[in-house]
Amino acid sequence: MSQNAYQDAFKTLKDFKISDTKKGKFFSLPALEKTLDVKISRLPVSIRVVLESVLRNCDGKKVTEEHVKQLANWGATASRVDEIPFVVSRVVLQDFTGVPLLADLAAMRNVAAKQGKNPKNIEPLVPVDLVVDHSVQIDHFREKKALDLNMKLEFSRNNERYQFMKWGMQAFDTFGVVPPGFGIVHQVNLEYLARGVHKVKDAKKNEVYYPDTLVGTDSHTTMINGIGVVGWGVGGIEAEAGMLGQPVYFLTPDVVGVNLTGALREGCTATDLVLTITELLRKAKVVGKFVEFFGEGTRTLSLTDRATIANMAPEYGATMGFFPVDEATIDYFKGTGRTKAEIDAFEGYFKAQKMFGIPKKGDIDYTTEISLDLSTVSPSLAGPKRPQDRIEIGNVKSTFADLFAKPTSENGFNKKIEDLDAEYTNADGVKVKNGDVLIAAITSCTNTSNPSVLLAAGLLAKKAVEAGLKVAPHIKTSLAPGSRVVTKYLEAAGLLPYLEKLGFGVTAYGCTTCIGNAGDLTPAMNEAIVANDVVASAVLSGNRNFEARIHPNIRSNFLASPPLVVAYAIAGNMTKDLMTEPVGRVKGKDIFLGDIWPTSAEIQKLMKFAMNAKTFKDNYADVKGAPGKLWENIKGVAEGEVYNWPASTYIAEPPFFADFAMEPKAAATGITGARALGVFGDSITTDHISPAGSIKESSPAGKWLKENGVLKADFNSYGSRRGNHEIMMRGTFANVRIKNLMIPAKEDGSRVEGGETLFQPTGEQMAIYDAAMKYVAEGTPTMIFGGEEYGTGSSRDWAAKGTQLLGVKAVIARSFERIHRSNLVGMGVLPLQFLGTDSVDSLGITGNESFDLKGIENDIKPQQEVTLVIHRANGETQEVKVLLRIDTPIEVDYYKHGGILPFVLRQLLSAA
8 A cells, every 4th residue: 555545544643743833643542542442551662653553554455443453452461363464664675685585576577577567566665775784704804904805805796786786776766775885784774774753745745754663684673673663574575575565464462571670780781781681581482572671770771782682682582672762762863863853753753652761660561571680680601502592701611611522412512521622733833722712703783783882892902902912813803893983983982993903903894704704714724623623613792603604614603792702802712711810911910801891981981982973974974975986886787677687696587486377376285295305403593594604616506606607716605696596595404514313323423414315215315405306306295394493593585485496395393483484484385383292303203204294175274283194114104283383364375375475466466
């Protein structure tokens, strides 16, 4: 529906005061409260923001009056059966997910043209911003021109992708691009793209205001919750549908209220707080729920502290980590250069809606409440494999030693404890030990949006340099700020030179190390690690540390605050206890962490440099005014409304609409004779499933690139080649650390790692891609089996797209991560969940069985039970009930249409 076709079904369109001389119109929730006689004012604030969208967009078709009443009557502990159609204000993309999304839109326009329809019917109906932040790698570091050299390499590697983005900018009216070199999507979103409230003229020429809401194609979109914006990460598949006018559908959620009390102690950082909250909420099982923060402790937190906590919602499993709007939000908008008119409208709007201010205990009805006393937070790290595994700093040494010898089944490294202190010398003469820090990176939106922790890192560096401490030259150090503004205030505070002296010079503006773009280690170091099975370490101020994410040869990865990243880089090894042992020695004198740790007063004194409105305004004016010569020099851009798909190993016409017809083919009425393509354990992440990181020469993707004339030096990464399905389907399930349990364990109990499987019934071992293509050729359907938390991690659409292109018909797991489950449905793949205590282990599934699925022959119902039939190799048959995780009626429609994109395309073409 168009944004100005408002129908005001409940007569709630009212005036509100913006300033002494200006008024605006808004859809009033206080008025709705009177009309419906329900206590809307006791609803969680996040639910009220969604309710406003449902009320405003009520058109009797996609959004009905019944939808408004259902949500207005949200019960804190009611059963969750109502489906909400949520129309968002805008969509945010990062480039790894944005390029395949743009490719899908281009392919849809090709279909429209072939059907004799106007290609312009395929056009985003809400503003879409793509921020290029995932493509830069840390090839150069510890050198003066590292930033310039890394950016030049980025542009040379990604020229074809950037040409395609420029085509999109001219082809679609509502599609904008923030070019490389400005920062990380979530920080750019927080500092620049988010405008507080939007306005549009309705049919009567009234200026109607409504709150900023969005979905983004990165799970950490939730960072925007820190400024009171309702928004979360979705897969590119779902975002595309939202762009094209399809509401984002979801079941009414539980809302967990987190009551923060007290205040942080001296020496504790926002990072320590967020790691504590991540551990707390992951244990509280908030997966798929809204989390809303309230209470006196919440009021003490700066806006950037709130954004840091909100950013990590995917790590604690929530849909959102929401903070209501208050004075701190207004101050942040002023400090980041928003206009007075925008701020007045923003403040006036939220006060008129009675949604201004942090609620006190007892003000709101939450599903459940959890309390955290901020004074109990301690300095911490998280790792070595998951962000929710918090370790107090004093326990890092003992925990590392403990995990070193533990079996992999207990999250350990399965090594002999006597090897812990073994020392090896690589071919360059550099000594390396287990626990050695080889990568130390201040990176990722989580922390680089927060001036307090970055200034703390700079102050620690200053004290360390003044004390004579250094960082060993073989450690790969980097500073990749989430925004160019960070560099400005570190320079203004006089701290950047000290960071540079320790190796933390600005190397890039992008996600870098946190998404696996750390760049490589030296060949000699890689060789020594592999030959001696060294458990080396990375320390980063990021939000993700899953296996093989940071670097394929670095097995222990720790999340830490920026000042702790610098401290551990100086210390050089994770087996040093920084609470009792010195960080280093200078001229025979021990220097301890307490000697160089900055005080909160020292940090506060420099905060004035961080919130300079003019700096923000000047910086973001360059997005359109002076994007940089590298971007301006991108030539050879295709023009026109329809893309012509020139030959490229980066961008290819996606196959998802190859056999498109206006009438969908009949959906599967059951699955018979299926084979297991993979059987996996718990915590299989989208990093394991979706192609990411470097492309091995010997892999199916590497072989394809060589066959198409690409040299190994020009392979680039899987992420950069997400616009080409030939690469991506070959890299699905190809992670170097993934363990397919179909392949028997080795004698020592360890498992074969890498994207391998056993092709049945011969039992031949081969790449998962090769086996999948053999099954497709012979018409055999396949299934994937998994454990708990299947699909956690970034909202990678290719984890679902690749699964579908490999011919997988169903994924059966103990539990699913929210976005990945939704994406599987969006690609026409059945997500199924084991019931009760059933699992791969309890059912004795090894992968040599064949499988049938019964119970979807007639009309599919959301969350119905269906029957999995297991035919064992010995001739025995077993039937077990599993839960169909198609959760809502609209998802049934998506599945019947073969996925969400064909469904939306048929709608658009029917209306044309």
